[in-house]
Amino acid sequence: MPDSPLSDEALAHSARLQSLIREQIAAAGGAIPFWRFMELALYAPGLGYYSAGATKFGEAGDFVTAPELGPLFAGCVAQALAPVLRQLGGDARLLEIGAGSGRFAEHAIARLLELDALPARYAILEPSADLRERQREHLSRSLAPRLFDRVEWLDGPMPDDWNGVLFANEVIDALPTPRFAIRGGDVCEEHVALDDDGGFVRCERPADALLAAAVRHVERRLDAPFAEGYRSELLPQLPYWLQAVAGGLKSGAMLFVDYGHPRREYYDPRRGDGTLRAFHRHRVVDDVLARVGLQDITASVDFTALAEAGTGAGFDFAGYCTQASFLIGNGLEQCLAAHEARAADEAARYALRQQAKALTLPGGMGERFQAIGFARGVDFDAAFLFGDLGFRL
Numbered sequence: 001m002p003d004s005p006l007s008d009e010a011l012a013h014s015a016r017l018q019s020l021i022r023e024q025i026a027a028a029g030g031a032i033p034f035w036r037f038m039e040l041a042l043y044a045p046g047l048g049y050y051s052a053g054a055t056k057f058g059e060a061g062d063f064v065t066a067p068e069l070g071p072l073f074a075g076c077v078a079q080a081l082a083p084v085l086r087q088l089g090g091d092a093r094l095l096e097i098g099a100g101s102g103r104f105a106e107h108a109i110a111r112l113l114e115l116d117a118l119p120a121r122y123a124i125l126e127p128s129a130d131l132r133e134r135q136r137e138h139l140s141r142s143l144a145p146r147l148f149d150r151v152e153w154l155d156g157p158m159p160d161d162w163n164g165v166l167f168a169n170e171v172i173d174a175l176p177t178p179r180f181a182i183r184g185g186d187v188c189e190e191h192v193a194l195d196d197d198g199g200f201v202r203c204e205r206p207a208d209a210l211l212a213a214a215v216r217h218v219e220r221r222l223d224a225p226f227a228e229g230y231r232s233e234l235l236p237q238l239p240y241w242l243q244a245v246a247g248g249l250k251s252g253a254m255l256f257v258d259y260g261h262p263r264r265e266y267y268d269p270r271r272g273d274g275t276l277r278a279f280h281r282h283r284v285v286d287d288v289l290a291r292v293g294l295q296d297i298t299a300s301v302d303f304t305a306l307a308e309a310g311t312g313a314g315f316d317f318a319g320y321c322t323q324a325s326f327l328i329g330n331g332l333e334q335c336l337a338a339h340e341a342r343a344a345d346e347a348a349r350y351a352l353r354q355q356a357k358a359l360t361l362p363g364g365m366g367e368r369f370q371a372i373g374f375a376r377g378v379d380f381d382a383a384f385l386f387g388d389l390g391f392r393l
Helices: 008-029 032-041 072-088 103-114 129-142 209-222 238-245 303-312 322-327 334-340 345-358
Strands: 093-097 123-124 151-152 160-169 179-183 187-194 200-206 231-233 248-261 277-281 283-285 296-298 316-322 370-377
Touching: 008 093, 008 187, 032 187, 032 296, 072 103, 072 129, 072 160, 072 248, 072 322, 072 334, 072 345, 093 103, 103 370, 129 151, 160 238, 179 248, 187 209, 200 209, 238 248, 248 303, 303 316, 303 370, 316 322, 322 345, 322 370, 334 345
Parallel strands: 093 123, 093 160, 123 151, 160 248
Antiparallel strands: 179 187, 179 231, 187 200, 248 370, 277 283, 277 296, 316 370
């Protein structure tokens, strides 16, 4: 079934963002790096996809994240994090990066309360002012006042040294990513320019020293150079981003859940155009330059690079596994049974079972999404005992 036409309001919104990007391209001399185009398309204040008011999550939006399906995902994550929070004691904090609609926080706080592992503060680092207000409204309605009082929104990383847990679900895939291409054995960077009609087109420029060095680092780890014409994504700034969001985390754990691959699979020679794509109304869109501001743009995560960034920041590697293994290993069966016991009727129980399938089936979220953890001064390895795939990194 074809998409319904975009509204005049949506088209006008996109036109304003396109004008802003054209101005940036002109100011830069005719082209901007793709990562800058992606940054503007997603995060330009008041205009970017995540900064404006359209619905993103759930059936009415463009994609469904695991927390939007119901309470099971957050319940299992909370069960994995609870031992860490208890090890750290009463001043432990939990920092969620990019909290979406707020439903993960709602269900995670409820489960941590049951597990006697509530953090002293539940902090949310959300770059989108629009999403921040939606989260605040949702949590003020869904949490008891004494629980809502523990929630705070930050404008940046924790401002002081802290102990606790950092959690991010489907965040790294939305970081503005450089794109590279191999031309004549040299590393080029993909840029966005304008065609004769003012439309956005891709072009290439010589890569800067940081991107070129990062590409050569990957080639050394793969024991082979990229083929002529090969193009993909690479986040040389990932180590700096991770250190920035962790801030002064002295003792605790970090958990990231996202879709992606170990490095050798990510840069498989058969994946010669990378993993970049867009989502619009639950459909994958190949043209990431279209519908500017009205569609999500995303790239898969190189989990080997994430493992390097975490250990490079001074954390111990705790484990890596598929989302299905992580949830099953952290109490999915018990969590499902508990919610079924409280369900109002058979229809509600059936919905819970369908939720568990969506989270774990190999053809869906179960294997496409993976979890990776890091620890400093605490034991977090137990969260990855079921189905650990660290050897693949």
